[in-house]
Amino acid sequence: xxxxxxxxxxxxxFALALTALAASxxxxxxxxxxxxxxxxxxxxxxxxxxxxxxxxxxxxxHLSLDxxxxxxxxxxxxxxxxxxxPMTASSYVKGIHIVVDHNPDIYLAGFDFTPAIGxxxxxxxxxxxxxxxxxxxxxxxxxxxxxxxxxxxxxxxxCV
Amino acid sequence: xxxxxxxxxxxxPATIKRNAVINIRALLSHPMLTGMSRDQTGIxxxxxxxxxxxxxxxxxxxxxxxxxxxxxxxxxxxxSLLATKEAPVTVTWKDNKGGIYTQSADIKFSAA
Numbered sequence: 001x002x003x004x005x006x007x008x009x010x011x012x013x014f015a016l017a018l019t020a021l022a023a024s025x026x027x028x029x030x031x032x033x034x035x036x037x038x039x040x041x042x043x044x045x046x047x048x049x050x051x052x053x054x055x056x057x058x059x060x061x062h063l064s065l066d067x068x069x070x071x072x073x074x075x076x077x078x079x080x081x082x083x084x085x086p087m088t089a090s091s092y093v094k095g096i097h098i099v100v101d102h103n104p105d106i107y108l109a110g111f112d113f114t115p116a117i118g119x120x121x122x123x124x125x126x127x128x129x130x131x132x133x134x135x136x137x138x139x140x141x142x143x144x145x146x147x148x149x150x151x152x153x154x155x156x157x158x159c160v
Numbered sequence: 161x162x163x164x165x166x167x168x169x170x171x172x173p174a175t176i177k178r179n180a181v182i183n184i185r186a187l188l189s190h191p192m193l194t195g196m197s198r199d200q201t202g203i204x205x206x207x208x209x210x211x212x213x214x215x216x217x218x219x220x221x222x223x224x225x226x227x228x229x230x231x232x233x234x235x236x237x238x239x240s241l242l243a244t245k246e247a248p249v250t251v252t253w254k255d256n257k258g259g260i261y262t263q264s265a266d267i268k269f270s271a272a
Contacts, residue, residue: 108230118181118242
């Protein structure tokens, strides 16, 4: 005769597993929508990019942007930018540019480097008017353009 | 508004080895006003922000930053530097009202 208890235990654990599965798929769905809207720049942003970089292609890669998904204080959003691009006399990152789609100044800042810097890293704090994509563009001495972007949700809004 | 506007600070690592890539942090006291806010009586507060930063290392210009008022109040920037020589690092911040602020720190190699 089968042990009813083991059947019950099995059912219980099966139900638990199902709940866990549902929860994790919900979390996954939330995580994907958390990435924010599609990161295709709108016309205003495209115009700024064209003015700065012309019609050169801007490809994704070689950059990492560390920024909170949700910024508790939009007056001080910390950015940490790192790159694995070479920093030698013949090939180096000559500029890193910060673009925030929904800020009054879409082009927020540019940082020009020389090989004497040794590594293209950057750490700073920016203001955000509202939730927006934050885009980083690196320009190399050979004229290549690399980019990465993150969508950042802001809570307390306002530019001071 | 703080009256210590223009006070600069440069932070270097405690120990620096020759030819190491080090992290340098530069901080300036500055209100970084966008010009889009108003005071309590509704009068617009004019823009007042640092827009140009130059980093010199032993007389050589190694980096140059171009900012808007989108950089936070009391602007902070951390960047790398290849420590090839014992020489001062000098950061000069300029704002849109003609203010010029300079701060230096000496790079010295620690005894191996």
